[in-house]
Amino acid sequence: MAAAPALSSSSTSVLPLLSSHSKKQSKWVRTSIRSSLFDDSSTLLLQAAKHTVDSYVENGMSIGLGSGRASGFAIQYLGRQLLSGAIKDIIGIPTSVGSASEAAKAGVPLGQYRDSSKIDLAFDDADVVEMETLAAVIGRQKMQDGESIIQEKTILKAAGKRVLIVAEKQYRSGVDGSIPVLINSVNWLETAEEIDDMFLGDAEVWRRSSVGYAAGPSGGDFPLVTKEGHYVLDVIFTSPILTLAEVADKLDQLNGVVEHGVISRIPCTAVIATENGLRVIDNTLKVEGSMI
The missing domain is CATH 3.30.70.260 (ACT domain)
Known part of the structure; x- marks a missing residue:
C-alpha cells in the first residue's frame, strides 16, 4: 500500500479537461462541446460532473443527488450511463424536488431518505468552497421547487463519500x-x-x-x-x-x-472546473476525527 500523504496538506491533482479513457466518453464530450446550448462555463462544469460520475459511482450504490447546475449535469450523465449499461443498480436520493425531477427525466431510479438510509456517495453544487479546508456555502440562491438546506445537508452528512462540483471562481480564500x-x-x-x-x-x-x-x-x-x-x-x-x-x-x-x-469539518472531495483542466482536491485527512 502506498504511503499516505502528509496530514498538513490536502490531496490535489489536475486532470486534462478533455481527456477520456473510452471512445464512448470521447464521443459524448465532443457532442457536448458542439452543442450551442452550452456556454464555456457550462462545458467546464459538464466535464467536472462527468468526471464525478466516472470516478466515484459504482454499481449498486445509493447516491445523494445534489441541487444546482453541475449536479444537474451529473444526474443527466448518470442517466446516460445507466441507459448504456455502463452502470447498474443505482438508487438516487434527491436533495430537492428539482433534483428529483431531473433524475426522473434522466431515468435514474429514485428512493426516499430516511434516518436509517445508507448513502454511499453524494454529490452537490456549492455557492463557494473555501480553499484548503473545503468548507462550503450552499443556499445563496432563492429557494425554489422544494429546495431545503436541511434536507441537503442531512443527505450530505449521511453519505459515505461527498463530492462538491464547482467552477474555479467558486473556489477561493477569504470568503465573503x-x-x-x-x-x-x-x-x-x-x-x-x-x-x-x-x-x-x-x-x-x-x-x-x-x-x-x-x-x-x-x-x-x-x-x-x-x-x-x-x-x-x-x-x-x-x-x-x-x-x-x-x-x-x-x-x-x-x-x-x-x-x-x-x-464545515466534513470529509469531502472538490472537483473544480478550470480552463486548464479539472482540479481534484481531497480534505479527508485534514478533518479525520472531526465531528460531522
Whole structure:
C-alpha cells in the first residue's frame, strides 16, 4: 500500500479537461462541446460532473443527488450511463424536488431518505468552497421547487463519500457574501438581532423576501418561508470571513437558529472546473476525527 500523504496538506491533482479513457466518453464530450446550448462555463462544469460520475459511482450504490447546475449535469450523465449499461443498480436520493425531477427525466431510479438510509456517495453544487479546508456555502440562491438546506445537508452528512462540483471562481480564500441562516419564525426578530450583534461591523442581516429583492432588512411584506416553516436570514459579510467553520460554530450556539448554509469539518472531495483542466482536491485527512 502506498504511503499516505502528509496530514498538513490536502490531496490535489489536475486532470486534462478533455481527456477520456473510452471512445464512448470521447464521443459524448465532443457532442457536448458542439452543442450551442452550452456556454464555456457550462462545458467546464459538464466535464467536472462527468468526471464525478466516472470516478466515484459504482454499481449498486445509493447516491445523494445534489441541487444546482453541475449536479444537474451529473444526474443527466448518470442517466446516460445507466441507459448504456455502463452502470447498474443505482438508487438516487434527491436533495430537492428539482433534483428529483431531473433524475426522473434522466431515468435514474429514485428512493426516499430516511434516518436509517445508507448513502454511499453524494454529490452537490456549492455557492463557494473555501480553499484548503473545503468548507462550503450552499443556499445563496432563492429557494425554489422544494429546495431545503436541511434536507441537503442531512443527505450530505449521511453519505459515505461527498463530492462538491464547482467552477474555479467558486473556489477561493477569504470568503465573503451571504450565509443563509434558517431561523424559527416565532420571535424571529430577536434571533436576527442576536446574529447582528454577533457579527457587528462584519455583516448585515436581512430577512429573505419571497418576491423580488427585499425592500429592507425585514424582507418586506412577503418574507420567504421554507417548506419546513422557517424564515431565511441572509447574513451578508462585507469583508472576508476568517474561516467558515468559525461562523458555523457561532451560529450553532444560538437557540433560534435551526440550520445554516455552511458545511464545515466534513470529509469531502472538490472537483473544480478550470480552463486548464479539472482540479481534484481531497480534505479527508485534514478533518479525520472531526465531528460531522
